[in-house]
Amino acid sequence: xxxxxxxNNFELTPAIRSYAEKKLNMLDKYLGSVVPISCDxxxxxxxxxxxxxxxxxxxxxxxxxxxxxRIEKIEPNLYKAIExxxxxxxxxxxxxxxxxxxx
Numbered sequence: 001x002x003x004x005x006x007x008n009n010f011e012l013t014p015a016i017r018s019y020a021e022k023k024l025n026m027l028d029k030y031l032g033s034v035v036p037i038s039c040d041x042x043x044x045x046x047x048x049x050x051x052x053x054x055x056x057x058x059x060x061x062x063x064x065x066x067x068x069x070r071i072e073k074i075e076p077n078l079y080k081a082i083e084x085x086x087x088x089x090x091x092x093x094x095x096x097x098x099x100x101x102x103x
Contacts, residue, residue: 003040
């Protein structure tokens with residue numbers, strides 16, 4: 001899946017980009033024959049006012065024919081936030097495909 005990946009408030013390293021692309025490519029098996037219109041991923045280090053370490057946010061917007069699937073997760077670990085958004089989006093894709101088959 002071709003995705004636009006963007007980072008806010010920190011540098012998007014090749015390792016983070018590679019990890020995010022790998023997780024997004026895992027969603028292809030759930031999509032099957034459904035061709036996504038667009039896929040945007042944004043990872044962000046939230047404001048610097050937290051007293052106990054960093055807080056990261058990962059968001060995925062996946063535009064499919066007839067619907068926009070949007071997931072956002074906030075975690076203290078960036079990789080865990082990316083993983084959770086991928087898992088939740090996989091469940092939403094399955095529901096989307098089930099709804100399409102009922103029509």
